[in-house]
Amino acid sequence: MKKSKLLGGVLVLVLAACGMxxxxxxxxxxxxxxxxxxVSLGPSSQATGNLSVNATFNDATLNLPxxxxxxxxxxxxxxxxxSGCPSTPPQTVSVSMSVTATVSDNPSSGPRSATASASNVQFTLTQSGSGYTVSNITGGTLSFSNLQTLLDILQNGGQNTANLSGTVSTTSNPDLAxxxxxxxxxxxxxVLKF
Structure with missing residues (x-):
């Protein structure tokens, strides 16, 4: 029994070291x-526009083994x-986005920020009542490379800000220009990787 617990502990450490x-x-x-x-969708064959959204959030307590x-x-x-469409909206819409997430705060030691991007986020919209339901999201994982800065922002320094920005294009019939x-x-x- 002791041997299997020891083996299990070693396996966890090995998997953690591999980021698994x-x-x-x-x-x-x-x-x-x-x-x-x-997003105002400009006239084009794909009805494209720019997107941006901001949010604030508090520090979190992360128990990191x-x-x-x-x-x-x-x-x-x-x-x-x-809204404001020149014709009846289509039943289905294909959406493609390029998105950058920037997370920041401003502690007494000075401002800091961490950024991650995804260049090929895609999903499908299906008309449902006055809106659309979202399905089949792919490519929507953003990986932060400056991990230590992100962890510092998330865990201390007071109120934080998140910004999503990027571009969006839609493909449908009729188009949504x-x-x-x-x-x-x-x-x-x-999701934290270990």
């Missing part, structure tokens, strides 16, 4: 749940609606 163990998901780590972005090797943020979208796209963000999940 993840924390349970941290829900809504950047306070983005329910925040909205309005060993030093993490990475932090991934899995983007989430609750729903999408369109001239529409205003309102994105309601989900909180997403943060």
């Amino acid at each position: 163990i993840s924390s349970p998901p941290i829900e809504n780590p950047f306070g983005l749940a329910g925040q909205q972005t309005q 060993v030093t993490p090797t990475g932090f991934n943020y899995n983007l989430a979208v609750q729903n999408v609606s369109f 001239g529409c205003t796209m309102t994105i309601t963000w989900g909180g997403g999940q943060g």
Whole structure:
């Protein structure tokens, strides 16, 4: 019995060293749940526009058994609606985004920030009542490379700010050029890698 416990402990350490163990998901780590972005879709073959949203959130207590090797943020979208469209909105819309997340704070030691990007986020919208349901999100994982700075921001220094910015394009029939796209963000999940 002692031998199997020792083996189990060694296996956990080996897997942690290889980055194969993840924390349970941290829900809504950047306070983005329910925040909205309005995007004016300009005339083009893909009806493109720029997006930006800000949120504030408090420090968190993270119980870290060993030093993490990475932090991934899995983007989430609750729903999408369109207004001001020149024609009847389509039944389905394909959406492609390029997104950058910047997390920052401003402790007495000076401002600091951590950034991660995803260049090919894609999902499908299906009309449901006056809005659209979101399905098949792919490419929505943002990996932070400046991990220690991110952990410092998340755990100390007071109130924090998160900003999502980027571009969005839609493909549909009819196209959505001239529409205003309102994105309601989900909180997403943060996952620490060990």
